Amino acid sequence: MTTTTPPTAPAVEFTSASKTYGSVRALDGLTVSLHPGETVALLGPNGAGKSTTLDLLLGLRNPDAGGRVRLFGTTPRRAVTGGRVGAMLQSGGLMEGVRVRELVELACALHPKGYPAERVLATAGITELAERTVGKLSGGQEQRVRFALATAGDSDLIVLDEPTTGMDVTARRSFWSAMRAQAAQGRTVLFATHYLEEADEVADRVLVLHRGRLLADGSAAEIKAMAGVRRIGFTLEAVPDGVLEAQLRALPGVGELHLAGSAVRLRSTDADATVQALYALGLYPRRLEVTGLGLEEAFVALTSRAEERAEKTDQRPAGQKAGIK
Numbered sequence: 001m002t003t004t005t006p007p008t009a010p011a012v013e014f015t016s017a018s019k020t021y022g023s024v025r026a027l028d029g030l031t032v033s034l035h036p037g038e039t040v041a042l043l044g045p046n047g048a049g050k051s052t053t054l055d056l057l058l059g060l061r062n063p064d065a066g067g068r069v070r071l072f073g074t075t076p077r078r079a080v081t082g083g084r085v086g087a088m089l090q091s092g093g094l095m096e097g098v099r100v101r102e103l104v105e106l107a108c109a110l111h112p113k114g115y116p117a118e119r120v121l122a123t124a125g126i127t128e129l130a131e132r133t134v135g136k137l138s139g140g141q142e143q144r145v146r147f148a149l150a151t152a153g154d155s156d157l158i159v160l161d162e163p164t165t166g167m168d169v170t171a172r173r174s175f176w177s178a179m180r181a182q183a184a185q186g187r188t189v190l191f192a193t194h195y196l197e198e199a200d201e202v203a204d205r206v207l208v209l210h211r212g213r214l215l216a217d218g219s220a221a222e223i224k225a226m227a228g229v230r231r232i233g234f235t236l237e238a239v240p241d242g243v244l245e246a247q248l249r250a251l252p253g254v255g256e257l258h259l260a261g262s263a264v265r266l267r268s269t270d271a272d273a274t275v276q277a278l279y280a281l282g283l284y285p286r287r288l289e290v291t292g293l294g295l296e297e298a299f300v301a302l303t304s305r306a307e308e309r310a311e312k313t314d315q316r317p318a319g320q321k322a323g324i325k
């Protein structure tokens, strides 16, 4: 069998892709490649351009002139009609009057490399919903059916827009374990989410969009480090009031500071310097802990900093390929 796709083609490739709606620049020169087998989380505040990115990727919209989107070395339209992509979007209603089994059977029949419906129902963990009418499902059950439709065939790329919205904790867990199984088979998984703990747990790579631009690109650990802020906690033996707080606030790198009796919690952009200066002042901290930010805090730190910069200059933050942009 011959193929026109080079074996090394990225699963997804955006090159200077922009999308403008009237005066709104929803996506602004996105250049990024995703590789086969990667599980990638797409994060960003409301309106950052996540859904627009997925729309372009699926060929539902075209990028503005000058930009390009390719999937497996071909156009999104061709990749989608060739069955290489399975998608689970927020928008678009499901056929309400049919049974879940009928809907899944239809998706399997339409997929160029469709699986047997029973297998798809089992993989998505919805065998027990098979005879239910689609219109009578709860929000979380409907999401699981959408997931089944996205995995109805042997696709190489699975695209999910906020897949776990409305799911309870158990459904979420089983959803992500099914998703991990998909990734373990070498598929590329791209999901947009507002649940940062899911991105932290599941994704090999995290992309942060802000005002249509790629603000950060790296592993969750790298994104946390990019925020450049660490938490420091300790207790002090004798706490003279007033003076102490002023001294702590004056330590190098210190941002937020909380004092509760002898317990001190603060954030620092230079934890080493903060701790050294603390000792130099003769304030000997006990139970000293220095920890990184969680992904959610790092995300908030990065995006609010970018927002401040953008507001100050009335421009969007400058972009680069990797790291903070």
Ligand SMILES: Nc1ncnc2c1ncn2[C@@H]1O[C@H](COP(=O)(O)OP(=O)(O)OP(=O)(O)O)[C@@H](O)[C@H]1O
Residues within 6 Å of the ligand: 021, 022, 024, 025, 026, 027, 044, 045, 046, 047, 048, 049, 050, 051, 052, 053
């Ligand atoms: N069809 C459209 N017409 C006009 N403006 C649009 C259209 N679609 C999106 N936008 C605008 O483009 C920007 C990016 O929207 P998009 O939906 O891609 O963001 P998002 O990151 O998915 O947001 P959310 O997290 O709220 O879903 C927003 O300012 C939005 O209002």
